[in-house]
Amino acid sequence: MPAACRRSSRRASTWPVCCATGPPTSARDRSCSRPGTEAGGRTLAVRPGAVPNLLSLVRVGLVPVLVVTLTRSGPEARALAGLVFLVACVTDFLDGWLARRRASTTALGQFLDPLADKLVVAAVLIMLAAQSLEPRVPAWMVVLIVVRELAVTGLRGIASTGGVLVPAQELGKYKTIFQMFAIEALLLHYRYPIPGTQLAIDFHAAGMLFLWMALVLAVWSGVDYHVRILRRVRLD
Template sequence: MGSKPGPPIKRIPLLGVSPEESLDSPIDRRSDYYRQRAREGLPPGVVQQQQGQAQPLLTAPNALTFLRVLLVPVLVVLWFHPHQLAPLMAAITFIVAAITDWADGYLARRMKVTTAFGAFLDPVADKIMVSTVLVLLAVSPPEPLSHKDLAIPVVIMIGREITMSALREWAASSGGGAHKAVKVNSLGKWKTALQMVALSALLLLHKAHNVLGREEHVVEALHWAARASLFVLWAGAFLAVWSLSNYMANVWTYFRYPNGFASPQNSPRPMLSPRLGTPPARKKSM
């Protein structure tokens, strides 16, 4: 007899249930939203097209995503430019990119339009922008932080993104119930929020004395703000590890039983994540 399909993997709420647009939403990114809907059937927000009809590429959400990609080289040029206002402009560039990250997903749902290309480009643009800023800050952190202060959280966050990309690629190729194991949860949403706040603050504080001066009280305030921003970045790194551990707990059974001979509820070893609940007892076959 074949094994029954496993129970759906519940999302992990941080502050309880709330609407889709909140930080506690199970929807992390536009691409995840539409991939999840595609597995359940025709996505409600996708424009229906006849067979053979090409999807439009230059939609409003896609235009914002393209803009985010184009802002990456702009940010890098501003980072290394000798003008005293260049660091401030680099920080503003990143903040604009972070706003487009939210806006493209909002517009895609509001306008009820999305494309396969946009679903691919959205997470790629995010990872390129965030990874670029993490590397730049690790190379040249704001005073009084050192390279060592930023090295560990930067490695954690970039490593987490690489691992999650590999997990989602594996889930997509495995099919079946594997995609449920990497369903987004609210921890990833909070991780992204803390990460964006910390990186924006650290960019604003990078060479902030060019604008604010080097008076003693100003320097002291800037140093305090830099340490506080580093704390927020560490909080985001902690959530990155926490959320990744939940994903890994969810896929552990699938890694041990890649051929589908067992499902989460009847495997010899229960799921590792305590938030997913205890699997139901197996029924003995007669």
Template structure:
């Protein structure tokens, strides 16, 4: 067990805390929930950076890190849809969660083919993740920050994240397509 893996496990452990805070009937619940989500988002970046910097990459970390990310994002999106059950919230949430499932399955399949490198994390995927995290953070927090309408900015960023989600998914599928078709002709 190393520091990056401990940070990843912390992120997984924060999910029930996040959910409990989301449902607390207090004025400060959304602020606390947003802080927990921010900590989770920062540990997502930090664990990867530390793993590379300290040369502490591991098979466990390679497995747990994306799982932790997807669990936290899915939990946040489901809670946001529950709080605001409208199509304009549900559709982006479904697209984002659906893309995560699709790309996870694609990566697993490509690994079986020995072609995992074809669907490695791309720059557009990293940008998508950053925009998505900020969008979710602002949507959780809700309250204006000074004159900035957090919720409105969060919605705009959520739709930008949704577009980036679709774009990155298409890029991953396009990169994987030759390997998938090669396997199809051999079957």
């Protein structure tokens, strides 16, 4: 093969599939030849912080779904509520993981993520306490947990506006874990037999155990957070 033909074939092989016949000769071909674009010149790139923020918005959108589901009674409705809450927990994990992995934490994300968490937790706990299904979730426990969440979130926002940043502590992370297990179990509520045995899982009893652990850690971590904020303010 002549050298000129070899050079021409090498040049043609470097163009994308949509321009495989040779160098781009039209607007469509030129847009196709640019990385990250498709025909018509539309950019395919997604901003790094868009996906985590979208997941937070999905979590906010699940709040009314949970509320409506909890207005119904029966094991099927509770199982559906448990499934919806599980989806909310998965989106919570994913948006945090993606934000850390891509180093794409944004101001909007820092606002949306905790807001979505607080809305989901507060809505579900309030609905559980308001129901007449026996045995009931004590309203005073729900009030303490919700007030703690609002107080810490409000204090964090006020402190951040003054340039005082206090990182999350391990106590708060453990509280969140126990809280998620508690809510999931309380949503399922009923006793479910274990197949092949004479045993059964009492989800309400398990949920109350986790809720007590979450309550202790919520109060402990809340007091600790307020103390650390006051220390930082005095030092500054």
